[in-house]
Amino acid sequence: MSLSIFLEEGDEVILTDPTYLGYSEVIKFYNAKAIYITQDPDTGYQPNLEELKEKITKRTKLIIINSPENPTGRIIKEDIAKAIVEIAKDKKIFVVVDEAYKHIVYEGKNTYISKYGKDVVISVCSFSKEASIPGFRLGYVCANKEIVSVIEKVKQFITLCSNMPAQLILLNYLASEAKDRYLNEYVIPTYKKRRDFMAKMLKQYLPEAKFKIPEGAFYIFADFSPYIKNKNVEELADDILNKVNVVVIPGSYFGKSGSNYFRLTFVSENENRIEEGLKRLAKYFNLI
Numbered sequence: 438m439s440l441s442i443f444l445e446e447g448d449e450v451i452l453t454d455p456t457y458l459g460y461s462e463v464i465k466f467y468n469a470k471a472i473y474i475t476q477d478p479d480t481g482y483q484p485n486l487e488e489l490k491e492k493i494t495k496r497t498k499l500i501i502i503n504s505p506e507n508p509t510g511r512i513i514k515e516d517i518a519k520a521i522v523e524i525a526k527d528k529k530i531f532v533v534v535d536e537a538y539k540h541i542v543y544e545g546k547n548t549y550i551s552k553y554g555k556d557v558v559i560s561v562c563s564f565s566k567e568a569s570i571p572g573f574r575l576g577y578v579c580a581n582k583e584i585v586s587v588i589e590k591v592k593q594f595i596t597l598c599s600n601m602p603a604q605l606i607l608l609n610y611l612a613s614e615a616k617d618r619y620l621n622e623y624v625i626p627t628y629k630k631r632r633d634f635m636a637k638m639l640k641q642y643l644p645e646a647k648f649k650i651p652e653g654a655f656y657i658f659a660d661f662s663p664y665i666k667n668k669n670v671e672e673l674a675d676d677i678l679n680k681v682n683v684v685v686i687p688g689s690y691f692g693k694s695g696s697n698y699f700r701l702t703f704v705s706e707n708e709n710r711i712e713e714g715l716k717r718l719a720k721y722f723n724l725i
């Protein structure tokens with residue numbers, strides 16, 4: 438909905454490569470064009486600001502930043518966030534920040550880009566991850582009043598409203614102490630343990646896969662180049678599923694830079710299952 442209020446045919450939106458796969462499809466839906474800027478693993482997947490400045494044209498309407506990011510787990514650095522907002526103000530474009538994983542952070546805190554310019558930042562938030570309720574379809578947007586009032590109209594024409602039982606359940610949850618307890622006592626410690634375990638097992642069973650420990654979200658985005666050997670990752674992911682019953686998401690779905698990567702997730706499986714999955718992957722690549 439945030440994109441729908443800006444985009445017309447021929448408009449441009451700056452995306453990072455890699456990033457969440459949902460944005461480019463919405464951009465295509467409005468006959469607009471995604472323009473990519475690189476995020477190098479060596480910079481901890483921070484967006485390249487020089488490229489950002491170069492790629493903004495008269496048709497650029499938005500830049501989309503996801504922090505913590507799916508698939509890389511990267512949290513945008515404060516100085517980079519500030520610089521992005523300054524560039525946006527200077528070029529008169531808006532920054533859409535997807536904060537779906539803002540509470541799923543293992544070290545430190547998420548960076549809230551809106552603090553550098555509330556008028557030009559649209560924060561898109563979700564209860565799916567923080568309360569583990571993706572099926573409820575509830576989220577919210579924080580932006581300046583004018584933008585919120587237009588999004589409100591779009592929302593009315595698309596779904597009229599969000600479903601009431603889900604809203605009431607969530608209201609009770611938010612009004613109690615359950616939210617903090619759930620996040621601090623269950624979600625973060627559990628996911629963090631699984632993240633560290635998955636990293637350890639990856640090193641043990643697939644030692645040549647290269648990856649960064651994610652700061653947030655619940656994925657490991659790993660470079661499998663030595664095992665993939667220039668094969669097509671999408672075909673390979675299908676073959677892995679068919680032969681060893683393990684789901685890996687092809688990195689190419691998240692951008693060109695992911696064409697030798699797989700995205701693995703540690704959100705929903707316990708340690709035994711994580712080890713079993715990685716063992717099967719190692720078997721698939723004839724390592725054990």
Ligand SMILES: Cc1ncc(COP(=O)(O)O)c(C=O)c1O
Pocket residue numbers: 457459503506507535537562563564565571574575576
């Ligand atoms: C970065 C990111 N944004 C948005 C979504 C979708 O969230 P929601 O369930 O609120 O539609 C996802 C889901 O995986 C995601 O990873």
